[in-house]
Amino acid sequence: MSRGKAWALRLAGIAVFVLGWEIAGRIFGDALFAPFSAVIAGFPATVRDYHLFAELAGSLRQLLLGYLLGCIVGIVLGIMMGRSALLDGLLQPWVSMMFVTSIASLVPLFIITFGFGLMFRVTIVFMAAVWYVLLVTYHGARSVSPDLLQTARAFESSRLQTFFKVMLPALYPYILVGMRIGLAHAIRAMVIAEMYVIVGFGGVVYNAGVEISTVSLLGALLTIMLVGVALNEALKWFAHRTAPWYSERQQLSN
């Protein structure tokens, strides 16, 4: 499919969705489900009344901290588990359990342990992101081509050189995919955690809900969706720019 056609289809998909939203909104009314036009018209007020952008910016700063920590730990542990049977055996049960554990169920425990502050919010985001980054990196590390590792050996490459010149480049596309999945989960977890303690962006959503303001509620949701998509697209663009050999060959850009 050509680029132009793909974009036309995307825009058409968005148009249909917005139209459906508008019609549903007109049927239910502002109190139950504000139509798209009302949400857009009321958006400046939402931003003003709820300090939407300031709260969002604060939330994203803490998200970034927890997310980056999650990426670092996930990448390092993922590589170590992928290349060491000992660590794999020791850590695999924990990773499997944490991977399937709902982040929301951890929120009460972390509030008790860490309180309501920065530590709590960063920890939640960290816990949401780390397992995805770890697992994707782990599978990448296990699947590094033995032929390429042997080729490095044939050229007298030391273990350290092989790690940096073969292992890391081979893992790089996996790491970027893991980071993208981790980011989506980090954003979800951030909103959930903030709604519990009514701070930041999650606090805005919570308050708008309590005040039964669907115009502000939907405005806030639309904002976080757009932010999430923008961040995901930015990572995709970065992957495409820095690993052209991978994205062009695999078409894994979606």
Add this chain to the structure above:
Amino acid sequence: MASIEAHNVCKTYPSRDGDVVALDNVSLKVTDSEFVSILGPSGCGKSTLLRILDGLTKADSGTLLMDGRPIERPTQERGFVFQSFNLFPWRTVRGNIEFGMEIKGVPKSERHSVAQRLVELVGLTGFERKYPHELSGGMQQRVGIARALAIDPAVLLMDEPFGALDAQTREDMQDELLRVWAAARKTVLFVTHSIEEAIYLSDRVLIMTPRPGRILADIHVPFTRPRSESHRTLPEFSALRHDIHSRLKAVR
């Protein structure tokens, strides 16, 4: 100028149906600037022998020498060319060719000039910045050969390098290799299962037989160099091919 030799090399692999003797008391010697092929059917242990000579695989017993010194592990005195190319997909043509020099810490400017010279030698001018997946199989193996030559090895070990290529590309690559070999004057040990390829390229052909892997015969190829397409049609060429063919058939 270099020589490489193996004495009484044995290698056994464990398998589900008991041990498989891949190599049984194999000895060979290749001397200065000689082009020698190891010819045999699949599974005769010829690739194992080549990998043992590079140090990539350990022999169970036997002696391996390069210029009289024992071979214990892979070094840059020997260059290896793989059947499946094994190019690094994240490196460009130039990046792949420079890999071995990077390992040795060769300065950047020198790496570039060596890579450029080899790009020209193997006929890849204009493709320096391409990634392997953008190249045809024949071009990928040109990169594989250039990468092995870039470390200026005394001995070139080639493991069925043209086995994955179509017939036409294969013959073109054989001529390319002879041209490159004439320019670089390396000692070459070339593994193949194509009788014609072995005769066309080599000074000597070592015939290997499987189960257990042994060297059956050491055949001198009398044709003059440089070789060209016309050699393939000589009656002597056909006779030699027929002779080798019947020898291989006899042990099946």
